[in-house]
Amino acid sequence: MKEVIEFTHYQSKNQLDLFVCNNPKFKTNLIQLFIIEPLSAAKASKTALVPFVLYRGSQKFPSRRDLKIRLDQLYGADLTISVTKRGENQILGFTLEVVNEEFLPEKEPLLEQGMKLLFEIIFNPLFAEGFVEQEKDFLKQDIVSLINDKYSYSIQRCYQEMCKQEPFGVFKLGEVDELEKINQGVLYRYYQEMINSSYMALFVIGDLAEERVAEQLEQIFSFRHRQPSLANNTTVVSAVNQTKEIIEELNVRQGKLCLGFRTAITRGDSAYYPLLFYNGILGSFPHSKLFQNVREKEGLAYYADSYLESTKGLLMITSGIDFPNYERAREIILLQVEQIKQGQITDNEYQWTKKALLNRYRSVADANKALSSHYLLGLINHKTESIDQFMKELEQVTKEEIIEVAQKIQLDTIYFLKKEEGKDATGN
Amino acid sequence: MLQVISNAILREQLLTAKLNNGLTVYMLPRPGFNKQYAIFATNYGSIDNSFINPATGQEVNVPDGIAHFLEHKLFVGEEQDAFSRFAQLGASANAYTNYVNTAYLFNSSEKFEDSLENLLNFVQSPFFNEENVEKEKGIIAQEISMYDDQPNYQVFYNLLQGLYYHHPVKIDIAGTLASIEKINKELLYLCYNTFYHPGNMLLFLTGDFNPEQLLRTIMDNQQSKDYPKWKGIKRLIPTEPASVYKKVIKEVMDVSIPLFQLGFKETKLPVNPRELVKQEITSEMLFEILVGKGSKLYQTLYEQGLLDDHFHYYYTLGKGYGYLAMGGESRKPEELYPKLLAGLKDGEKCLKEEVVQRQIRQFIGDYIENFNSLSTLSAEFVSYFFRGINYLDILEIIRGIKLSDLKERFKELVREEQAVSSIITSD
Numbered sequence: 001m002k003e004v005i006e007f008t009h010y011q012s013k014n015q016l017d018l019f020v021c022n023n024p025k026f027k028t029n030l031i032q033l034f035i036i037e038p039l040s041a042a043k044a045s046k047t048a049l050v051p052f053v054l055y056r057g058s059q060k061f062p063s064r065r066d067l068k069i070r071l072d073q074l075y076g077a078d079l080t081i082s083v084t085k086r087g088e089n090q091i092l093g094f095t096l097e098v099v100n101e102e103f104l105p106e107k108e109p110l111l112e113q114g115m116k117l118l119f120e121i122i123f124n125p126l127f128a129e130g131f132v133e134q135e136k137d138f139l140k141q142d143i144v145s146l147i148n149d150k151y152s153y154s155i156q157r158c159y160q161e162m163c164k165q166e167p168f169g170v171f172k173l174g175e176v177d178e179l180e181k182i183n184q185g186v187l188y189r190y191y192q193e194m195i196n197s198s199y200m201a202l203f204v205i206g207d208l209a210e211e212r213v214a215e216q217l218e219q220i221f222s223f224r225h226r227q228p229s230l231a232n233n234t235t236v237v238s239a240v241n242q243t244k245e246i247i248e249e250l251n252v253r254q255g256k257l258c259l260g261f262r263t264a265i266t267r268g269d270s271a272y273y274p275l276l277f278y279n280g281i282l283g284s285f286p287h288s289k290l291f292q293n294v295r296e297k298e299g300l301a302y303y304a305d306s307y308l309e310s311t312k313g314l315l316m317i318t319s320g321i322d323f324p325n326y327e328r329a330r331e332i333i334l335l336q337v338e339q340i341k342q343g344q345i346t347d348n349e350y351q352w353t354k355k356a357l358l359n360r361y362r363s364v365a366d367a368n369k370a371l372s373s374h375y376l377l378g379l380i381n382h383k384t385e386s387i388d389q390f391m392k393e394l395e396q397v398t399k400e401e402i403i404e405v406a407q408k409i410q411l412d413t414i415y416f417l418k419k420e421e422g423k424d425a426t427g428n
Numbered sequence: 429m430l431q432v433i434s435n436a437i438l439r440e441q442l443l444t445a446k447l448n449n450g451l452t453v454y455m456l457p458r459p460g461f462n463k464q465y466a467i468f469a470t471n472y473g474s475i476d477n478s479f480i481n482p483a484t485g486q487e488v489n490v491p492d493g494i495a496h497f498l499e500h501k502l503f504v505g506e507e508q509d510a511f512s513r514f515a516q517l518g519a520s521a522n523a524y525t526n527y528v529n530t531a532y533l534f535n536s537s538e539k540f541e542d543s544l545e546n547l548l549n550f551v552q553s554p555f556f557n558e559e560n561v562e563k564e565k566g567i568i569a570q571e572i573s574m575y576d577d578q579p580n581y582q583v584f585y586n587l588l589q590g591l592y593y594h595h596p597v598k599i600d601i602a603g604t605l606a607s608i609e610k611i612n613k614e615l616l617y618l619c620y621n622t623f624y625h626p627g628n629m630l631l632f633l634t635g636d637f638n639p640e641q642l643l644r645t646i647m648d649n650q651q652s653k654d655y656p657k658w659k660g661i662k663r664l665i666p667t668e669p670a671s672v673y674k675k676v677i678k679e680v681m682d683v684s685i686p687l688f689q690l691g692f693k694e695t696k697l698p699v700n701p702r703e704l705v706k707q708e709i710t711s712e713m714l715f716e717i718l719v720g721k722g723s724k725l726y727q728t729l730y731e732q733g734l735l736d737d738h739f740h741y742y743y744t745l746g747k748g749y750g751y752l753a754m755g756g757e758s759r760k761p762e763e764l765y766p767k768l769l770a771g772l773k774d775g776e777k778c779l780k781e782e783v784v785q786r787q788i789r790q791f792i793g794d795y796i797e798n799f800n801s802l803s804t805l806s807a808e809f810v811s812y813f814f815r816g817i818n819y820l821d822i823l824e825i826i827r828g829i830k831l832s833d834l835k836e837r838f839k840e841l842v843r844e845e846q847a848v849s850s851i852i853t854s855d
Contacts, residue, residue, distance in 0.1 A: 026800050254570065254576065359538075363520075
């Protein structure tokens with residue numbers, strides 16, 4: 001087995017956590033800054049709005065167009081902003097990727113210029129009133145247009161019903177009502193508070209000299225900042241009183257079935273490794289029980305998958321089916337869950353899942369953004385083991401441990417999106 | 429045995445060999461990666477639905493969606509399905525069909541040679557029977573329904589309906605619920621035998637491996653199989669008028685905000701591979717300058733709230749077709765269109781030497797970045813190979829683009845009579 005990569009941790013004078021990784025296989029250098037906020041209905045849309053306003057222009061590059069021209073000059077540097085939800089944390093990500101100048105005819109210090117540009121965008125914003133008002137409109141569109149994507153919409157609706165009384169039910173971009181209360185003054189004060197005292201981590205990955213990059217980061221990202229300790233703001237709920245069944249109607253041609261479960265196991269727990277096996281045996285590979293039974297054996301669906309939310313301790317099963325097959329698909333899916341609970345795991349299912357998981361985590365080390373996401377998730381869950389260590393833990397998981405984990409998994413909510421009664425597929 | 433093609437700027441070495449049965453093999457070793465990646469692709473996609481049957485010499489027309497159906501069915505073997513064998517070896521497999529190619533692929537981090545043999549063997553040993561063909565129809569019907577519920581897909585599909593009269597690029601890759609019903613095992617074998625000859629295929633490997641040893645494995649594997657001499661394929665592509673079929677297409681779906689596409693039908697369809705690829709990249713660059721996120725036009729339309737951040741554009745050329753498509757979400761597509769069209773027509777003044785040099789930098793950066801991902805790299809390699817270009821030559825093509833090329837492209841492509849608009853609204 002080849003060496004699998006680790007980050008070196010540095011701390012800057014203004015207490016930022018810097019994670020630098022020298023990895024000669026990449027032809028680019030990746031710089032990412034993450035800001036972590038507690039997820040709440042009251043603040044989610046405010047948090048989500050900030051990066052979009054920042055991306056509209058800075059003191060030095062006063063419009064989105066000026067920013068884009070600067071990025072093009074840096075050999076098509078990619079700047080992306082992201083708003084994600086991990087457990088009950090809302091994470092703002094600013095990602096800048098530049099080509100390693102070793103591969104260019106002209107050797108310009110692109111990494112350093114990229115760091116400076118990223119700093120400029122986040123910490124020297126223009127924050128014009130017009131930007132705030134317009135980005136509010138666009139963010140509102142984004143929140144509302146979730147319904148255009150019925151797959152993501154059904155999953156969000158299932159989580160929303162499942163976690164009605166918990167912050168996790170809040171959409172990652174927040175809610176329209178709260179968004180409408182925001183104005184430029186409110187948002188600017190919120191932004192200042194955020195950059196002064198929210199938790200921030202910087203990641204850099206590429207073919208680079210770690211010490212030197214850490215020094216550059218320290219020098220470029222020197223702003224007034226008081227780093228709090230990284231708190232995972234998530235409350236894990238394990239009890240399910242009664243399974244809910246929600247059926248909704250929209251103008252759709254295919255039914256979307258979602259089953260939300262509580263695992264109460266998170267990335268920080270030692271039971272997380274057997275949980276990955278559980279999920280693999282159930283529904284994340286072509287050899288999994290869901291694919292084999294719902295699709296291959298019964299021919300009911302094109303997709304039938306399961307995946308984990310590893311900070312809140314949830315598991316979601318999704319499948320797209322014909323409306324009349326609802327009962328049958330639900331029955332077959334729940335039968336697979338029940339079978340694992342009763343210990344029905346074949347040697348092939350166990351062995352193949354182990355190999356597939358190891359292959360997946362070796363792949364993580366080959367992709368710069370996957371590598372930083374993996375590490376960030378560990379950071380949030382206060383378990384930052386290397387990928388090597390992670391894989392060693394996986395190799396030791398036994399069938400008994402998987403069956404033990406299976407006993408803890410409880411069905412919370414069944415959500416089914418179907419066609420409106422009395423309407424055909426064209427809405428007439 | 430292996431011929432070496434080096435690129436000093438990218439610092440990569442590409443190795444290639446052509447086997448006796450006609451199969452082309454390319455390898456791009458990438459020391460340091462944990463993964464190995466293999467892709468086995470045929471020059472056969474959804475548009476190849478009319479051809480001369482090599483056995484009879486007769487013209488045949490096969491049901492729409494059959495290339496994609498075939499892709500699904502090849503995974504099912506006589507004894508064991510290919511997915512199970514990959515799972516046993518610890519590899520992760522997949523496949524895709526587009527307009528022009530069908531590709532089977534896997535990545536692994538152990539037992540690469542065994543998985544590679546599995547890849548070659550399952551693609552080269554079809555097993556179709558009535559029962560497994562019928563069951564697959566149900567699965568594919570669900571795949572088609574899934575796309576029916578995606579307005580983003582529908583708005584693009586409708587654009588192609590407006591651009592083309594006859595060309596099969598207007599047909600859905602997966603076919604329709606009605607067309608897949610007509611598929612049977614005889615038709616599957618006919619298409620398989622026509623398009624899956626090694627002479628029509630490419631094997632591309634990348635990752636950390638020993639090339640000579642792999643080549644021996646591949647040659648031994650191929651020598652154990654019998655193929656008739658490769659005689660090429662006669663594909664029949666209907667004559668497509670230069671004009672567009674329909675200027676405006678509208679549809680009603682449940683959407684929170686209207687979706688739109690604006691397309692230009694290409695009239696210049698080069699046959700020479702280098703010219704074709706150069707035209708493709710020049711056209712992309714032209715639209716980056718005219719309406720990319722660094723353009724005045726995009727900035728203005730964004731500030732007027734007519735376009736948002738989801739706006740994108742895309743240009744492609746294939747056998748007998750080519751088009752530019754751009755689109756996204758807009759609150760007022762009716763107000764946007766005239767402004768967008770007028771802005772594009774007025775865009776010639778944006779074509780300046782300084783701007784071209786900046787865009788060349790951007791395109792070079794994006795190209796180099798593709799080498800970070802073995803899967804992106806493999807898919808790009810396949811797509812260019814079947815159009816006659818080695819992906820490593822793209823850098824030189826980008827650097828060779830001149831201001832005059834962009835000016836010429838502007839005159840050829842930005843023509844109102846070639847434009848089609850597609851809109852999806854909620855009422």
